[in-house]
Amino acid sequence: MTVPVLLVLDADPPPRLGRLTGRARVVHTDEARLAARLPEADVLLVWDFTSTAVRRAWPGGGPRPRWVHTASAGVDHLMCAELAAGETVVTNARGVFEQPVAEYVAALVLAMAKDLPRTLDLQRERTWRHRETQRVAGTRACVVGSGPIGRAIARTLRALDVTTAIVGRVPRTGIHGPDDLDRLIARADWVVAAAPLTERTRGMFDARRFGVMQPSACFVNVGRGRLVVEEALAEALAKRWIAGAALDVFQDEPLGPDSPLWEAPGLIVSPHMSGDTVGWRDELGAQFVELYERWQAGRPLPNVVDKRLGYVPGH
């Protein structure tokens, strides 16, 4: 039996791959050499999930890997028409990020409710200034995105007694469809974006949507930066259409030092880290090894992305 070629897109070797010794011929590649190496690869592991090199390298001559796995929840960075049209199976890292992202959203919601950024500002000024803060229990959230991350966020917010609605692409039990979106965000205290980036979701949080929200509402994005029209959000904050926001993801990452978002009033900026708890790289490595063993044994793979939809459907 020929040992399959496992092409890994990353400068640093992922952890745990040593377990595949003898079962995979591991070839590391950077972005520049990716296109040249794709035809020899049986499997592509996109470990550097910030790279869009796959999308650029995929259209090309020769055979393509039969399987692509990305160490991320979203697949927008690698999908292209040719990959979507072909036979290649794409899997993602479903299962690793749900709980961490949900906790991160709870941290942001509670920090905004309890005015924690202002407390830290006042601490720096050595100023004792009592304020009244918001009770979270009894407030309303709308989570946009009905995948496992969106549902984990809803579970965690409900555990804090926040009445939480979920909006997905297709209405089903416990999930609202897109037709309910405007009505739900108009009454929400917390609007949380946790949707995949697709042609349907790109730019969905625009000036109109921020205009629909309550002046007391806060907006959180832990999905993908391009779900949001950033200029519209900055304007909504400046004009106090909404009370606050927190972005963990951005149109362009890393956010450049000149971006006006760093100083937008009432905005918390964090560097795309909501899902990345201590040990996450190990978990991602172990998950890939497990999938590889299944693939090599000819068993069906979990976490298979619907390449037209742009995410793992059906849950």
Add this chain to the structure above:
Amino acid sequence: MTVPVLLVLDADPPPRLGRLTGRARVVHTDEARLAARLPEADVLLVWDFTSTAVRRAWPGGGPRPRWVHTASAGVDHLMCAELAAGETVVTNARGVFEQPVAEYVAALVLAMAKDLPRTLDLQRERTWRHRETQRVAGTRACVVGSGPIGRAIARTLRALDVTTAIVGRVPRTGIHGPDDLDRLIARADWVVAAAPLTERTRGMFDARRFGVMQPSACFVNVGRGRLVVEEALAEALAKRWIAGAALDVFQDEPLGPDSPLWEAPGLIVSPHMSGDTVGWRDELGAQFVELYERWQAGRPLPNVVDKRLGYVPGH
């Protein structure tokens, strides 16, 4: 029937007392005139719960009010030997602060786990720096204080999948006794002080106790400032005996601008506001009116403080 004299210790009139028109003769007093007015009062409402004037004014000649209500959970600011020994009934604001304080503790725990203060620092510097943060689910907390606030904190932390032990004065079902304290704080990721201030609890968080905690542990105090030896906490943080802390209450409040605590490494300072969500003054006012109506009708009062223990026992 004589209309009872209701003495209110506060410069500002509490809300909702208008409902007692015709049923109480309301007399407002400041700290200076409190001692002179106590003998005429049937009821004393300690609305300014930051004041220790009752403790100083209580020992004195003439009759004392039959009932004292404080618009706070703790009663340490008003208790004195004479009040404890006498017939006067003391009630507190049990029921108003539990959920807000529990949420506030959750906000602090999540903020520390997710490194939010550092994120806000980096945002001010316009610096994008990814870090790995802590997963809260699966960690362990020890809540010191088994009253309604401590139990609400435990419920909220457990809702976030934190394994939470409660320590109280007397061991009972679901509550550990003081003998378990050192063992529990030695293995906790989060140690939360929510005990009343009594002779038994004063200074209980001292150098020895911070030394017992894990270097990765964080300490939170939402009880009373004097539960903590502040110099010992500052030293424990400076020497990295523990990883972080958050204090909402202090030995002396307001915390003076010269206090070294403002800049203690890894310490979040907030101005005694954990329980004070929007509408809290209305809630406290409405609660007092309800208790007054019961008292006037000769019905038993809830929230009666055991004056020797220093809190409402038995739940």
